[in-house]
Amino acid sequence: MAERKVGDKIIKVIRGDITDLPVEAFVYDITADCKLSSGYGGAIASRGGKAIQDELATFGTLATGEATVTSGGNLKAKLIIHVNGPKFHEPDTKVKLARTVQSALRQADENGITVVAFPPIGAGLYQVPLDLSAKVIVDTVSEHLKNSTTIKEVLLVAFDAREYKPFEVAINGGN
């Protein structure tokens, strides 16, 4: 398992299904209309129950780079941090992605989270290059952990080997 220590805090790369992890909170990359949709969203709805989408419906919309929090419903996670990351090659993807990660970390702090899990935000359907996503997340999280924060552990969750490698490279200082 690849990992990086930042002071007394730690970042780890793991394989798994982020929506099925027994963590305090995990990050979900949602669309601006706050609909769970399919993929991880479908898994959240299926495993977590209707309450999560009902909570989301009260928020209206979410601008790119922003984050909001709902309960985890029947999921193993207590909270879900919903972020609206950059999508489909929109301009300034890198800057927007960093801002998205910062928003997620801020939400984690505000909710007193000690363990939070991140997927490779934007990679996959939304076409953000996997290498870029991994590097921005690792750099932004590392920077955040240097400051005062409730977070003690960040899990970078790769669904498959293809997603694992870029996280591993980024956490080892490459890329």
Place this chain on the structure above:
Amino acid sequence: MSARENKDTTYKIQVMRDILAKKLTRSVVGSLVACVHCGMCNEACHYVLTHPDEPKMTPSFKADQLRKLFKYNYDWTGRVIPWWVGAKEPLSDADLEALKDIAFGTCTNCRRCTLNCPMGVDTATLNRIMRGLLSAVGVMPEGVRVVSKDQWEVGNQMGVLKEDYLETLDWMSEELVNEVGDESARIPIDKPGTEVMYTINPREAKYDPRTIAAAAKIFWAAGESWTMPSEGWDQTNFGLFSGDDQLGGASARRVYEKMKELGAKRLVISECGHGYRSTRCEGPNWVGIDQDWEMESSVFTMLRYLQEGRIRVDRNKLDRRTTYHDSCNLARSCGITEEPRELLRMVSNDFVEMVPNRAENFCCTGGGGAMSMSEYTPRRLKSAKVKADQIAATGAKIVVTSCHNCVDGLSDLIKHYKLGCEVKQLVELVADALVIEDCAVMRKSKAVVEMPKPALPLHGRRILVVDDEPDVRVFLRTVLEDAGAEIYEAPDGDHALAMARKHKPDLITLDLSMEGKDGVSTFAELRSDAEIAGIPVCIVTGHPEFRELIYQRAVPVPDGYMDKPVKDAELVDNLHRILGLAEHHKAPD
């Protein structure tokens, strides 16, 4: 960036330009520049045939959308004479939406136009590229977005969660164990070092797990060492439909990595047209890896079990007329046409061909992801009239197909056009026709499973070689005699018929294009003469286009086909297989 490009360019169009530049291989550029707009493709397209007054349905119009972009940016003609060659770019989101409607809503990428283009223009590939460009900037039907996201993030295109998948396998195991009364019939999961790893279409796990149970029953009956994976089990690949090569590679890689992890020797792909094409043919290119295991459609697996005597079937169990629908991806893109028919004839007494068939068959109209795009359903069903007419003409009560997409597409049009028949897959028919007491699992011993092979594969067989070219006859005689056969020769159709009646050979190899009585007429006479009608015939021809003529005859189809030039080993293997099948057919009677 030139002033021209600055004028109306948005970031989306720039992204599309950049991606298109990476797609411009020699073959793609060839297809972009070779179209002469002759209109030959029109007759091949089910959208054109059912929308004759809509020029936008023509394949060349669809491909022209990409040509405009190509010429505007990358072809000198577009720079010098753009008004003449139609060089143009989309200028707004409305333009992109219009392109989406064309690329996703008026084409199933079935490749029938590609096959019928005299210039070799691969319109389906051009349309797929356009889909990919649009998907990259988020312009796609909602269904495509939903399914792609499921496959990216959950690992299968129907969003089946791991616990649900495993529960379904457990359920099917229980059913099978109860049916056959043998605990060893349970479906193995993640068993390392097996002969076979079996992958499926998520539709099987989500909507119709009976096909999983049917396959499990066949593996059990054959005494196969097999497993299903807990992950990497989705052989389908929406990247083929959406044009997203990244998704294509990611999905195929999950299957390959599970194969590596489990160390299985052979990947068996359940009956699924695009799943087979994606996993067997396109996947290695998308992923950029070589693999050292075999990959095959379960059609081949079932056929092999029958040929090896590992399973036995009783075709009298099925008493309704069947026909076979060729999946576009299996038949047109992967050349799998004869094996499903051989298998079907083993389980069906009353099989009739759909016309046209094989590589010329019409799409089920549910291909290319069409079933996921509900906004185009009325247009899809209108275009399905061609297919509906094909099915109705057969009088079949069961339409058999080796593709899950086709099952859905055909079921939908059968309901819409009230055809009064049902759709089944070969795996269901074979499982239903199994004679369990004659299968390997009941013999307990592996030794009796393997059939003793003669020292020479064609030892003692008498074969009539019919060809008007002496060199070809000498070649065939040499190869077949070396394999142990006794050979008769005929230079034309009349001699062939006379010798067939006189010698009653075990098999005939028949050329199609011959001086005097040609092969097509000879074949029809052979099949019409009760005395010699049952002799297996393998067509060996240098003119594959003549095959169609054979299928237009109202006589049983040939037992095998080979295109010249033939290879020694393939010839012997094929004839050996045909002779084995002929004996298998005789056995139950």
